[in-house]
Amino acid sequence: MIHKKYKEKYKKIIFLLLLILFVLSISYSKEILNIAIDRDYPPFSYIDEKGNLVGISVDFWKIWSNKTGIEVKLIPEDWKRAQKLLMEEKVVAIDSIFKTPEREKYLIFSKPIFKINSNIYYASYLPKIKSLNDISPYLVGVKEGDSSIEIAKSINLNIRFKFYKNYSDIVISAMKKEINVFLMDDIPAQYYLIKYDLIYKFIQGPTFYTNYLHIATLRKNEKIFTIINEGISKISQEEINQLIKRYMPEREIHIEYISRIILYILIIALFIFLLLLIYNRSLSRRVKIAVSELSKAQVTLKDEVEKFWYFFRGITEISSLTIHEEDFLYKALDLALKILSKPEYGSIFLKEKDSIKLIKTIGHDKNLEGLIFNKGDYIGPDKSIIVKDILSIERKSKDLYMKLKTLSKPIKESAIVPLKWYENIWGYFCLDIPKESNKFYDEGDLKLLEQFANTISVFYAIRNYIKERETYLSKLIIILVKALEYYDIYTQGHSEKVTKYAIKLAERLNLPTDKIKKIYWSAYVHDIGKIFIPQTLLNKPSKFSDDEYNFVKIHPIKSEELLSEVEEFKDIAKIIRHHHERWDGKGYPDGLSGEDIPLESRILAIADAFEAMTSDRSYKKALTIDEAIEEIKRCAGTQFDPKLADIFIEIIKEESGISK
Ligand SMILES: [Fe+2]
Ligand SMILES: [Fe+2]
Numbered sequence: 263m264i265h266k267k268y269k270e271k272y273k274k275i276i277f278l279l280l281l282i283l284f285v286l287s288i289s290y291s292k293e294i295l296n297i298a299i300d301r302d303y304p305p306f307s308y309i310d311e312k313g314n315l316v317g318i319s320v321d322f323w324k325i326w327s328n329k330t331g332i333e334v335k336l337i338p339e340d341w342k343r344a345q346k347l348l349m350e351e352k353v354v355a356i357d358s359i360f361k362t363p364e365r366e367k368y369l370i371f372s373k374p375i376f377k378i379n380s381n382i383y384y385a386s387y388l389p390k391i392k393s394l395n396d397i398s399p400y401l402v403g404v405k406e407g408d409s410s411i412e413i414a415k416s417i418n419l420n421i422r423f424k425f426y427k428n429y430s431d432i433v434i435s436a437m438k439k440e441i442n443v444f445l446m447d448d449i450p451a452q453y454y455l456i457k458y459d460l461i462y463k464f465i466q467g468p469t470f471y472t473n474y475l476h477i478a479t480l481r482k483n484e485k486i487f488t489i490i491n492e493g494i495s496k497i498s499q500e501e502i503n504q505l506i507k508r509y510m511p512e513r514e515i516h517i518e519y520i521s522r523i524i525l526y527i528l529i530i531a532l533f534i535f536l537l538l539l540i541y542n543r544s545l546s547r548r549v550k551i552a553v554s555e556l557s558k559a560q561v562t563l564k565d566e567v568e569k570f571w572y573f574f575r576g577i578t579e580i581s582s583l584t585i586h587e588e589d590f591l592y593k594a595l596d597l598a599l600k601i602l603s604k605p606e607y608g609s610i611f612l613k614e615k616d617s618i619k620l621i622k623t624i625g626h627d628k629n630l631e632g633l634i635f636n637k638g639d640y641i642g643p644d645k646s647i648i649v650k651d652i653l654s655i656e657r658k659s660k661d662l663y664m665k666l667k668t669l670s671k672p673i674k675e676s677a678i679v680p681l682k683w684y685e686n687i688w689g690y691f692c693l694d695i696p697k698e699s700n701k702f703y704d705e706g707d708l709k710l711l712e713q714f715a716n717t718i719s720v721f722y723a724i725r726n727y728i729k730e731r732e733t734y735l736s737k738l739i740i741i742l743v744k745a746l747e748y749y750d751i752y753t754q755g756h757s758e759k760v761t762k763y764a765i766k767l768a769e770r771l772n773l774p775t776d777k778i779k780k781i782y783w784s785a786y787v788h789d790i791g792k793i794f795i796p797q798t799l800l801n802k803p804s805k806f807s808d809d810e811y812n813f814v815k816i817h818p819i820k821s822e823e824l825l826s827e828v829e830e831f832k833d834i835a836k837i838i839r840h841h842h843e844r845w846d847g848k849g850y851p852d853g854l855s856g857e858d859i860p861l862e863s864r865i866l867a868i869a870d871a872f873e874a875m876t877s878d879r880s881y882k883k884a885l886t887i888d889e890a891i892e893e894i895k896r897c898a899g900t901q902f903d904p905k906l907a908d909i910f911i912e913i914i915k916e917e918s919g920i921s922k
Contacts, residue, residue, distance in 0.1 A: 294333045295486065297323070297477070298345075298353040301338035302428030305453045305509035306358050306376070306475070309338065318505045319357050319475075322375070322497070325505075329496040332489065340427055342407040348478070354486045360409040360473045370481055372491050374474030375502065378447045380410045382467035383455075385442035391467045394418045403432040403444030410445045413471045433458050445470075453510065565603070590725065591689075592622040594718045598691055599624060601714060604701040605693035607671055611635070612689045618642065625694070627669035635662065642690070646679040646708045646715075652694070672697035679711045683723045691715060743786060746793055750800040753789060756873060761785035763869035766913050767906065771865075781862050784837040788866055791820030791838075803880040815850050818842050837862040841870055846900045864903040868894065868910050871901070887918045 299307045299319060307317040315338045323334045337344075337353055348356040348369075360378070361371045384391050384400075391397060398420040404411055406425045414421055424441055426432045432444050433454040446454075448466070455461045477494070479487045595610040607625025611618040618640055620633045638658030641649065649655070652673055657663040673694040681689040691711065695701055747754045764785040768778045792800060795817060799810055806814060818839050825835035840854060840863035847855030849867075859867075875890040885893065891911050898907035 294335050295355065295489075296335050296337055296353045297355045297357055298347040299336045299338050299357040300341045300344055302430055303341070303358055304429070304450055305506075306450070307336070307338060318376070318509045321505050321508070322502070323357070325497055325501060326493045330489070330493040332493070341405065345407060348480065351480065354483060355477050355479045355490060357477050358475045359478045361476055361478075362409050362412060364412065365478065368481055369478040370484070370487050371476040371478050372487070373494050374476055375494065376449070376475040376506070378449060378473055378475055379469040380413065380445060380447050380471040380473065381451065381469050383436075383444050383446055383451055383464045384467055385436075385439075386463055386465050388442060391443070391465075393468055394421065394470050397421060397443050400443040401441050403435055403441040405429055405432060405446075408445070409473070410447075410471065414445060417470065429454055433460065436460065436464065449506070449510070587725075588621060590722070592624075594722075595622055595624055595691065598693060598711065598714055598718075602677075602693060602707055602711065604695050604699070604703060604707060605677065606696050606699070607673070608691065608693040610689060610691055611640075613642075613687055618690065621689075626671055630665070630669045633662070633665065641678060642687070643678055643680060644687070646677060646712050648703045648708070649676045649678060650674070652676040652692070670694075674699060675703055677703050677708060677711055679708070679715045681715050681719050681722070683719050688719070688722070739783070739787060742790065746790055749797055750789075750792055753792070753800075756877065757786050757789065759873045759877075760788065760866070760869045763872055763910075764865050766917075767865050767869060767910050768862075770909055770913055771906075777862065780833055780837065781865060783831075784834045784841075784862060785866055785869060787825065787834070788821060788838045788841050788870065789817060790824055791817035791822070793824075794820040801880070805881045815842070819851050836860065837866065839863075841866040843867065844901045845903050849901075859903075864906055868902050868906055871897075872910070872914070887914060891915065 299315075301315070302308055303317070303319075305317055306319040307315060310316045315336060320336060323336060326332075327334050336357070337347065339347060344356055345359075347353045358376075359365070359369075359371075365371075382391055382394065382397060384397075388400075394414055394417045398418060401422050401424050402414075403426060404414075404423045405428060411423065424435075426435065429446060429450050432441070432446065433451075435441050436444055437458050437460060448469075451466070452461075455464055477490050479490065591610045591612070595608050599605055599608050607623070609620050609623040609626065609630065612621050614634075617634050617636045620630050620635070623630045636659065639662050640657075641647075641655070653667055653670055657666070671694075674697045675695045677691070677693045679691040679693070680687045681691065693711070695703065743757050747757070761782055764781050765778060768781045773781070792814075795814060799806075799813065802810070818841055822835040822839040825831040825838065837860055839851065840859050843849035843852065843854045843859045843863060844867075845856060845859070845864075847853050849859075872890055872894060875885045875893055876887065878884045891914060894902065894907050894911055898904040
């Protein structure tokens with residue numbers, strides 16, 4: 263019985279031991295790790311609206327527990343207090359802590375879990391902040407016990423910190439504008455800035471430190487450290503990324519913000535539109551003005567071009583030296599009226615000693631031409647002037663006053679422009695705007711007129727100079743020819759008469775003016791070479807012997823030699839050389855024939871022969887006109903160009919009244 267009793271007792275002891283073992287094994291497997299965690303480090307760990315601890319780290323520990331089978335109790339505290347719990351060994355580890363050299367002295371750190379950048383955040387209205395050195399002027403918000411304090415101080419000792427218990431307080435303070443710069447880790451900062459709608463009001467400045475969140479234990483607690491690290495190894499990076507993604511709030515497009523932006527854009531766009539509208543209006547007005555000015559300018563330009571061409575053609579015409587002086591002045595007046603367009607009538611005056619003479623007038627009565635204005639009868643300004651109602655001006659001569667009144671058309675305004683050569687006034691333009699016209703002269707008109715007057719003066723002076731020079735030369739030649747005629751008494755008047763005939767023939771042939779001019783002078787001096795022939799021979803009363811005749815025959819060559827001395831007479835010299843050539847080639851000095859003989863020389867030959875035939879000579883009597891005509895007719899085709907001979911006979915017959 264006793265044996266049975268002990269057996270029962272042993273059974274109970276064994277059962278109890280097994281129970282203790284079971285309880286122990288259970289209690290071992292149900293080991294709980296107390297871990298301190300920041301209660302305000304969103305999105306890693308924070309207390310939600312319902313008072314629950316939530317966040318990336320909280321979920322991280324759930325995964326860790328699942329993978330290891332070890333229960334974890336997270337103890338949320340203020341960060342400073344959380345660190346204190348670890349130091350007092352009231353927890354085995356602390357979560358979400360940066361590794362710093364200072365902390366490494368007494369803590370061991372797990373593998374890095376989350377990468378974190380510590381940044382400067384500053385209000386968008388501040389100047390750009392490039393580094394920690396730029397934040398000295400500002401009060402900088404920072405979380406108590408944050409590792410960024412230690413790092414920032416190592417870079418810039420002058421930073422003035424304002425400490426806050428948690429990140430949330432920093433951001434709220436920034437929202438109230440108590441601070442405008444703060445240091446914060448990027449993920450929590452982004453969380454709060456989005457949460458408090460400050461993402462557009464604060465700029466994420468430069469990163470001054472990059473670190474990783476670890477789990478740390480006291481150095482002496484290596485066993486726990488190993489357990490924690492092994493657990494971390496079982497969690498993949500993909501799982502960690504998923505956690506971050508789950509807790510980072512979506513950056514919502516804030517309607518209010520966007521609508522404000524849209525409103526600003528709209529206001530700016532409206533303002534720009536209004537500006538453009540105003541600018542467009544003013545531009546279109548300016549364009550209209552410019553277009554109208556341009557079309558006016560185009561008309562003016564067309565006018566000016568026309569005037570220029572008229573001026574050019576007119577000047578070319580009046581620059582012709584053969585034009586008669588009065589024609590020259592008339593054309594000049596006409597040109598002045600056309601160039602100016604405002605005046606419709608005008609007169610041109612030439613200055614005489616103490617008076618001026620009205621040479622030509624356009625528009626007024628032609629009977630004014632030739633009127634002399636004595637002193638006191640005219641205005642003779644040194645510079646161009648505008649005169650109102652010129653006809654009402656008192657004149658010394660009442661007769662002249664009346665003549666002007668009756669023969670002139672009513673005048674509103676006149677421009678009087680002196681015609682000057684250097685300082686000498688040689689005449690005046692007087693250009694009149696009709697009484698009924700609505701036009702007036704201006705300064706520009708006077709300037710244009712003065713310029714025109716200067717041009718006219720230059721041509722007038724050149725013209726007079728050449729005319730004088732020509733007159734001078736002509737007079738010299740005439741004297742020379744007269745000298746020859748004194749020398750050779752039988753040729754007296756010969757040159758003049760030959761000239762007369764030659765010119766008639768040349769004009770009938772419609773030769774150009776310059777050719778006629780050359781024929782004139784060659785006829786006049788054609789026998790000048792006779793000056794080299796002894797006077798006794800020239801004036802011999804009987805016929806020449808052959809030798810004497812041969813000697814006389816050198817005179818065309820001598821004439822040519824003499825005239826060739828002067829450059830301007832070279833053409834004339836050539837005409838004269840051939841004035842004794844014959845159509846049939848039997849003439850002298852070169853025996854030229856037909857059209858090889860210059861036309862001018864052929865004309866001269868007929869005129870010369872006809873004059874010789876119709877004049878008395880010491881050795882022969884003059885032929886009658888009829889006889890001379892017959893002689894020319896007979897010699898046409900042998901001595902003379904037959905066509906020229908026919909025309910010449912025609913002219914002589916016409917002049918002498920002989921019927922055909
Ligand atoms: Fe001759
Ligand atoms: Fe002659």
